[in-house]
Amino acid sequence: MSVSLLEQLIDALRVLPGVGQKSAQRMAYHLLERQREGGVRLSAAMADAMERIGHCRRCRDFSETETCPTCASGSRDAHLLCVVESPADRLAIEQATGFRGQYFVLQGRLSPLDGIGPRELGLDQLVQRLREGEVKELIVATNPTVEGEATAHYLAQLARAQDVQPSRLAHGVPLGGELEYVDRGTLSHAFGSRSEIPNDQLKHQETKEPVR
Amino acid sequence: MSVSLLEQLIDALRVLPGVGQKSAQRMAYHLLERQREGGVRLSAAMADAMERIGHCRRCRDFSETETCPTCASGSRDAHLLCVVESPADRLAIEQATGFRGQYFVLQGRLSPLDGIGPRELGLDQLVQRLREGEVKELIVATNPTVEGEATAHYLAQLARAQDVQPSRLAHGVPLGGELEYVDRGTLSHAFGSRSEIPNDQLKHQETKEPVR
Numbered sequence: 001m002s003v004s005l006l007e008q009l010i011d012a013l014r015v016l017p018g019v020g021q022k023s024a025q026r027m028a029y030h031l032l033e034r035q036r037e038g039g040v041r042l043s044a045a046m047a048d049a050m051e052r053i054g055h056c057r058r059c060r061d062f063s064e065t066e067t068c069p070t071c072a073s074g075s076r077d078a079h080l081l082c083v084v085e086s087p088a089d090r091l092a093i094e095q096a097t098g099f100r101g102q103y104f105v106l107q108g109r110l111s112p113l114d115g116i117g118p119r120e121l122g123l124d125q126l127v128q129r130l131r132e133g134e135v136k137e138l139i140v141a142t143n144p145t146v147e148g149e150a151t152a153h154y155l156a157q158l159a160r161a162q163d164v165q166p167s168r169l170a171h172g173v174p175l176g177g178e179l180e181y182v183d184r185g186t187l188s189h190a191f192g193s194r195s196e197i198p199n200d201q202l203k204h205q206e207t208k209e210p211v212r
Numbered sequence: 213m214s215v216s217l218l219e220q221l222i223d224a225l226r227v228l229p230g231v232g233q234k235s236a237q238r239m240a241y242h243l244l245e246r247q248r249e250g251g252v253r254l255s256a257a258m259a260d261a262m263e264r265i266g267h268c269r270r271c272r273d274f275s276e277t278e279t280c281p282t283c284a285s286g287s288r289d290a291h292l293l294c295v296v297e298s299p300a301d302r303l304a305i306e307q308a309t310g311f312r313g314q315y316f317v318l319q320g321r322l323s324p325l326d327g328i329g330p331r332e333l334g335l336d337q338l339v340q341r342l343r344e345g346e347v348k349e350l351i352v353a354t355n356p357t358v359e360g361e362a363t364a365h366y367l368a369q370l371a372r373a374q375d376v377q378p379s380r381l382a383h384g385v386p387l388g389g390e391l392e393y394v395d396r397g398t399l400s401h402a403f404g405s406r407s408e409i410p411n412d413q414l415k416h417q418e419t420k421e422p423v424r
Contacts, residue, residue: 005261005276012257015250017242023230028261029300030229032274033319036262038227043258045224046243049217050251053244062244064217088241107245 006032058129060122061105062087070103077101081129082139083155085109085148093141101139104129109142110151121151123158130162138166218244270341272334273317274299282315289313293341294351295367297321297360305353313351316341321354322363333363335370342374350378 003011006028013024031039055061056068063069070076080101084090090103106121118124129135138159142148156166172190173182182190215223218240225236243251267273268280275281282288292313296302302315318333330336341347350371354360368378384402385394394402 004281005257005265006274009257009261012250012254015243015247015254016239018235018238025300025303026230027228029298031227031258031262032265033298035227038224039258039262042224042227043255043262045217045221046251046255046258049221049240050243050248050255053217062218069216086241086245088237091237 055107059103059105060107060125061090061103075100078134079136080139081135081137082141083126084141085143085151089141089143106142106151109145109147110154111147118154123155126155127158127162130159130164135164138164140166140168144171267319271315271317272319272337273302273315287312290346291348292351293347293349294353295338296353297355297363301353301355318354318363321357321359322366323359330366335367338367339370339374342371342376347376350376352378352380356383 009028009031010021010024013019013027014021016024019027031042052064053062054064056063056066056071058067058071061068061070065072077100080099081104082090082093082099082101083104083106084093085106085108087105087107090105093099093103104122104126106123108116108121110116110118110121130138138155140152140155140159142151142155152168156168159166170193171186172193173179173186179187221240221243222233222236225231225239226233228236231239243254264276265274266276268275268278268283270279270283273280273282277284289312292311293316294302294305294311294313295316295318296305297318297320299317299319302317305311305315316334316338318335320328320333322328322330322333342350350367352364352367352371354364354367364380368380371378382405383398384405385391385398391399
């Protein structure tokens with residue numbers, strides 16, 4: 001017997017991250033029972049996106065146009081360039097911070113064992129951009145993993161060679177976290193990188209009741 | 213600025229059950245970065261399924277043909293008819309049990325407040341089928357919820373009126389569960405519906421070492 005359309009759909013849904021056989025079944029039945037229109041819309045949006053989304057030729061982020069809206073915008077600060085590993089990281093920074101500079105998306109991290117070197121990350125393109133002379137600060141926002149740190153180190157050298165100041169996101173205890181549950185490496189780093197509490201902040205704290 | 217294809221995709225992905233903004237972002241980026249082909253396949257499978265999957269005219273299950281393969285099959289026992297609420301329930305029974313009879317899928321349960329009555333569940337069709345005289349036992353496999361029980365009660369009456377023996381799935385303590393964590397209603401039902409241990413099983417147990 002040939003594979004039914006339903007089975008094909010369930011099987012195809014499993015390309016989604018975190019979706020196994022059971023979730024795929026649930027999704028397929030949900031669409032068929034209650035969301036036919038949503039399913040039609042989703043399939044069209046997906047086909048469109050897969051076909052028409054390429055990469056911005058300036059920042060390598062996903063874009064449906066040759067240059068993405070952020071790069072094309074005249075209102076972004078061209079002196080600040082933030083380098084991230086992935087489009088998702090770029091979106092996270094864009095949503096969380098008030099950053100108004102520009103981005104460069106590596107679409108990966110240096111990983112010689114997987115054959116990912118400076119070429120694959122478009123670093124020649126990045127150097128070219130630094131050479132243009134507009135960028136004053138290169139904000140390196142790679143992930144705090146071993147490979148991300150190695151990439152950051154490499155990028156900092158690149159920047160210095162072009163007389164651009166590299167900077168790095170602060171590492172430390174996450175806001176809202178409890179010291180007890182913070183991993184050792186982070187805690188040790190945060191302890192070593194402690195900063196002086198400025199005088200006015202101290203005064204402000206003294207006037208408040210101590211908590212418990 | 214118009215909504216980008218990426219934003220449209222993320223938005224459309226949220227029709228999937230259990231998928232919020234964050235998961236939808238993750239799925240969209242995953243497809244774009246690593247699964248373009250899978251995404252193309254998925255969008256095609258979804259469009260096909262949404263357009264071409266209808267209902268079997270005999271059992272009301274999802275089917276891309278007028279009569280589903282199970283109903284069309286000559287090797288299923290026509291004396292046994294199992295009534296379930298949804299196609300997912302039918303699949304669960306088909307996968308877990310060795311049931312070789314036929315199914316009838318209500319595509320819902322009696323729920324007068326939501327305007328779902330016997331007509332919406334195709335019960336006239338079910339009665340017609342019972343009248344044909346082939347079915348000897350109607351296995352009522354609705355969910356053990358208030359509405360499912362009410363539906364089961366109604367179905368049992370329907371069956372008896374056509375001289376068909378209705379039966380119900382056993383309720384009790386789930387296999388592998390711990391009594392301590394079983395809800396009160398289930399435990400009370402299982403206690404009330406306890407069954408005698410047949411003699412040979414008892415003997416078999418006596419020859420084994422008692423567990424702790």
